[in-house]
Amino acid sequence: MSTLHVERTGLQLGQGPVALFVHGFPLDHTMWSAQITDLADIATCLAPDLCGFGATPHDGSLKLSMERHADDLARVLDEADVERADVIGLSMGGYVALAMWELHAERFRSLVLVDTHAGADSPLRRDGRDETAEHLQQIHRAAFAREMLPKLVAPDATRAVRDELTSMIENTPVETILAGLRGMRDRVDRSGLLASIDVPTLVVCGELDTLTPPALSEEMVRMLPHGELALIEGAGHMAPMEAPEAVSAVLRAFLLGRARA
Ligand code: MLT
Numbered sequence: 001m002s003t004l005h006v007e008r009t010g011l012q013l014g015q016g017p018v019a020l021f022v023h024g025f026p027l028d029h030t031m032w033s034a035q036i037t038d039l040a041d042i043a044t045c046l047a048p049d050l051c052g053f054g055a056t057p058h059d060g061s062l063k064l065s066m067e068r069h070a071d072d073l074a075r076v077l078d079e080a081d082v083e084r085a086d087v088i089g090l091s092m093g094g095y096v097a098l099a100m101w102e103l104h105a106e107r108f109r110s111l112v113l114v115d116t117h118a119g120a121d122s123p124l125r126r127d128g129r130d131e132t133a134e135h136l137q138q139i140h141r142a143a144f145a146r147e148m149l150p151k152l153v154a155p156d157a158t159r160a161v162r163d164e165l166t167s168m169i170e171n172t173p174v175e176t177i178l179a180g181l182r183g184m185r186d187r188v189d190r191s192g193l194l195a196s197i198d199v200p201t202l203v204v205c206g207e208l209d210t211l212t213p214p215a216l217s218e219e220m221v222r223m224l225p226h227g228e229l230a231l232i233e234g235a236g237h238m239a240p241m242e243a244p245e246a247v248s249a250v251l252r253a254f255l256l257g258r259a260r261a
Pocket of ligand 1: 023024025026090091092093184211
């Protein structure tokens with residue numbers, strides 16, 4: 001099992017709470033750059049690159065399952081000698097956070113699910129993953145990034161955000177993208193798990209997210225015993241990058257107000 005590259009900002013370990021930021025697909029920890037800067041005065045922020053993404057090398061696995069990433073994240077906490085963290089996951093990062101709840105619930109102080117949902121892929125979506133994988137072997141990653149971008153951001157997203165996302169996607173190795181698609185395609189439905197989440201839970205969603213629209217977030221909040229919803233005005237699926245100040249503000253209020261151990 002690989003050791004993940006982890007970007008660390010904020011308080012010295014042991015001086016306050018630890019926030020663990022889990023990126024989406026096919027991205028890396030830099031998608032959280034604004035939040036790990038903005039929250040550095042109230043938490044130790046750990047932002048890992050999952051296996052194969054960003055600065056963490058791919059270990060050759062043909063499938064990168066949500067459970068495998070979840071185990072890797074528990075190991076990140078072990079290595080930092082952190083018992084419990086505020087786990088914050090966007091999209092695929094949310095699928096991983098839910099797998100982590102299933103496997104390592106004792107490591108959570110709170111949970112934040114951002115632009116994500118708890119269900120499995122529909123049969124149509126599973127087929128779509130296979131088609132994307134096949135297609136990716138024929139086209140360059142730059143073309144793949146161009147196709148993905150409109151689904152990730154709202155129409156008004158800035159050029160800078162689009163460029164950052166494009167470069168993250170283009171820098172993700174093809175073998176990681178393929179293994180990631182297989183992992184997401186085969187992930188299980190974790191909707192039934194939501195009722196067991198007994199820590200404070202914040203659900204954040206860009207109001208213009210078309211990949212995981214607000215209705216899915218509202219549904220999760222109804223199923224969560226301690227869930228609350230924050231909709232981010234004007235943002236799409238990549239709310240933390242498209243509306244960094246608004247997302248940092250809701251995270252700050254949640255972490256300060258709701259999740260004190
Ligand atoms: C992500 O943003 O992590 C992906 O869009 C998730 C997915 O494809 O299901």
